Amino acid sequence: MELKDQIDRKKLPAHVAVIMDGNGRWAKKKGKHRIFGHKNGVTSVREITEAAAELGIQYLTLYAFSTENWNRPQTEIDALMSLLVSSLSAETKTLMKNNVRLLPIGDLKSLPSNVHKKFSSCINKTAGNTGTSLVLAIGYSSRWEIADAARRIALEVSKGEINVEDINSKLLSKYINTLEIPDPDILIRTSGEYRVSNFLLWQIAYSELYFTDTLWPDFRKDDFFEAILNFQNRERRFGKTSEQVG
Ligand code: IPE
Ligand code: IPE
Ligand code: MG
Numbered sequence: 205m206e207l208k209d210q211i212d213r214k215k216l217p218a219h220v221a222v223i224m225d226g227n228g229r230w231a232k233k234k235g236k237h238r239i240f241g242h243k244n245g246v247t248s249v250r251e252i253t254e255a256a257a258e259l260g261i262q263y264l265t266l267y268a269f270s271t272e273n274w275n276r277p278q279t280e281i282d283a284l285m286s287l288l289v290s291s292l293s294a295e296t297k298t299l300m301k302n303n304v305r306l307l308p309i310g311d312l313k314s315l316p317s318n319v320h321k322k323f324s325s326c327i328n329k330t331a332g333n334t335g336t337s338l339v340l341a342i343g344y345s346s347r348w349e350i351a352d353a354a355r356r357i358a359l360e361v362s363k364g365e366i367n368v369e370d371i372n373s374k375l376l377s378k379y380i381n382t383l384e385i386p387d388p389d390i391l392i393r394t395s396g397e398y399r400v401s402n403f404l405l406w407q408i409a410y411s412e413l414y415f416t417d418t419l420w421p422d423f424r425k426d427d428f429f430e431a432i433l434n435f436q437n438r439e440r441r442f443g444k445t446s447e448q449v450g
Contacts, residue, residue, distance in 0.1 A: 207429040211259065215436050217389030219263040220256060221411070223403055224248070226395025226419030233419075239283045244421035246291050250298055255425040257302040257336045259432070263385055264338050267403050271311070271345035285319050288342070292326045299326070303335030309381040310344030311352075339385065346405035353379035380406055387411065390435045392428075394420045412438050 224245060231241030249266060256264040269284060276284075299306060306327050312320055323342070356379050360366040366375070387407045393399075396417040400408070414431045416423075441449050 207426050207433065208258070211429060211432050212436055213260070216259060216261055217432065217435055218261070218386050219265065219388045220261055220432075221265040221267070221388035221391045221404055221408070222252065223267045223391070223393040223401060224420040224423075225393060225397055225401075227421055229395065230419040230421045238280060239287075241419075241421055242284055242287055246287070246295075248420055248423045249291070250295060251425050252423065252428050253298070253304060253336070253338055254302055255428045256338075257304055258425075261336055263388075264336055265309070265341060265382075265385075265388065265404070266338070267341045267344065267401075269310075269342045269344070270402055271314070271343060271348050272402060274314075274343075285316055288319055289322045292322045296326050296329055299330050299333070299338065303333045304330060305333040305335070305337045306330045307337050307339045307385075308342065309339055309349070310342045311348060312343065314343040337385070339382070341403070344381075345402040347402055349381045350406055352381075376406070382407055390414055390431065392416070392431050394418050394423055410440070410442055412440065 227241030227245045228238040229241070230244065231238050234240070252266075253264060268288070273284075274281065298304075308323060308327060312323065315323070319342075323340075353376060357366060357371060357376070361368060361371075382404070387409065388404060388411045390412045391400075391404070391408050392414045394416055396415070398415055404411075412435050414434055416427065416431070418427055439446060439449065
């Protein structure tokens with residue numbers, strides 16, 4: 205039986221988050237420049253978005269560019285930004301075909317204006333789609349997001365719109381970038397690195413973590429389905445005992 209058919213459609217994760225890592229190493233292994241890896245990573249993004257849409261997963265969040273990635277060589281940053289613009293142009297039709305809505309998280313103001321513009325136009329074009337929401341994390345870091353939420357809450361407190369006693373985790377969640385998006389059920393990281401790299405620190409409190417050695421440009425639908433199957437065989441206890449949840 206194919207991997208996809210083994211997936212229990214009644215136990216799908218509502219939200220899958222992915223740290224797409226390993227583009228540079230993939231290219232290096234082939235004797236090519238790192239950018240070649242990023243270009244090939246776009247195919248994986250298309251495949252995994254389609255796979256999520258085929259399954260009917262509500263939210264797919266992809267970590268595409270972190271705040272710390274601004275510290276990379278300028279030539280790589282420039283290449284990544286232009287790849288973002290060209291991919292958003294080329295892939296809008298794939299999003300429309302698959303009824304996928306694009307959403308952003310991250311400090312959009314930190315992006316070059318042409319990237320910001322292209323991103324906004326793709327968000328507007330796909331706003332009416334009712335299938336999977338593809339959340340792209342660009343110019344994102346979790347510590348930035350949490351500090352930004354704290355600053356906005358402090359502002360409301362200073363205006364008398366929030367009482368200090370009312371600050372709790374529910375309220376903080378409302379000020380975090382991901383707003384109405386449920387916390388990820390599973391976080392996938394490719395390329396054999398076992399770290400979170402400043403991604404969704406608040407939201408992954410109870411996410412199932414899944415690591416694979418596969419480099420991102422090699423990641424295909426079956427790799428995604430395998431991660432979902434692995435997730436479905438786990439017991440999530442949220443602090444309770446096995447007997448309570450079983
Ligand atoms: C992930 O691949 C893409 C981005 C972070 C933009 P990397 O570029 O980090 O590739 P490696 O980890 O160096 O192989
Ligand atoms: C994490 O990958 C960021 C993205 C995938 C966008 P990195 O390659 O930047 O992470 P580190 O530096 O190895 O932790
Ligand atoms: Mg990396």
